[in-house]
Amino acid sequence: MRKTFIAVLFASTLPAIAMAMPDGSHGHHGKHAPFEQLDLTKEQKREMRELMGEQMKNHREITQRYLNKLPEAERKAMQDELKNSKENTHKQIRDLLKPEQQKQFDEMHEKMVAKRAERAEFEQWKAERDQKN
Template sequence: MRKTLTALMLAATLPTLAMAATPAATDTPPPPHMMGDHMKDGHGPRGGWHGPFKALNLSPEQRQQVGKLMGDSMKNRHDITEKYLSKLPAADRKAMQDELKASHDKTQQDIRALLTPEQQKKFDELKKEREQRKAEWTEFQQWKAQKDGKTN
């Protein structure tokens, strides 16, 4: 249940994060909150390889290479999306972002409705932590932009 919930939350969050902001080309993306040291090589939090590659019995080197390829693929998809989004009129971009947010919010509500009261409490805490990290990242980016603007 916990793995499914985490996967659903991540799947619901990724499109919103990818579309929500258009960082400058020199910006580096925030560190993914779900990717601690235990997940850098493609392993899940309990040490096992998850997903469609589990049945392939990949070596550690292969797992690392597959993880890198998947990460590169995500970055490429994000870059392609940004390239075409930048060509949209501002009104269309705003409408798309609003629709994505509404879809994300509905998914979050639907997931929460499936949970027990105890799980809902934890879900709400995790959501609050994510929002706090997002606010801290935004504040850092603003500080960085100010600092870069003063030194250039």
Template sequence: MNRKTLAALILATALPAMVMAGGHGGPDSHSGPESHAGRPGHGGIPILEDLDLSKEQSRDIRKLVGEEMKSRHEITKRYLDKLPEAEKAAMKKEMDESRDKTRASIRNLLTPEQQKEFDEKQKKIEAKRQEYAEFLKWKAERDQKH
């Protein structure tokens, strides 16, 4: 699989999340399913702005987008599973470096107090990630025995 195809797969996986994030943080952005006027909003999906969705519509649309995200993740995983181990390792390394760079940039925007809290949260996230990796390793070993 060439790099362009791999990049397309990664983008396809991230796209639904970017659509859900949608807002720009400006005065007209929405932080939840309710608009600033107290009316049901669009759940932060830009294409749905100005449609005056009901709470039920917003809920159902968020559910559909979540299902699409899951589907895209499963499709991407199917193709990534076909990559040679060296390509998977290179991709993981590049993604980790990108994540670390973004986290460092975010941290630099924070006050010292915020940085301390950010660092503590990062440690908790990393501990959970390590715990999950150990669980997956255990599960794979268990499945091999059966």
């Protein structure tokens, strides 16, 4: 069980680590997107986004399936540790920036938080709607 927990924890942090790479070459929003050099057509880009989105969804579902098998105390401890790690990284990144960059970073972060909250609200609405049907 402990090996499974460690494997799930490691697997769930890989996307965040890849996106936090300093050169931005592993992020999916940066100038150096992994497939940018392939000169993809619009159709290929659309299909690539769909495939990557599906892969991310599958990754979350698989991770959640294994997390659900953990005792509640371990799940809570993991969530707390992940939250603290994320907050620490956020602070470290912010500390690297100049004051004007910090302001922009804070604005971007607020927008991202709002977008996530909106998405969570939509997902909750969708789940409630699906239960009624």
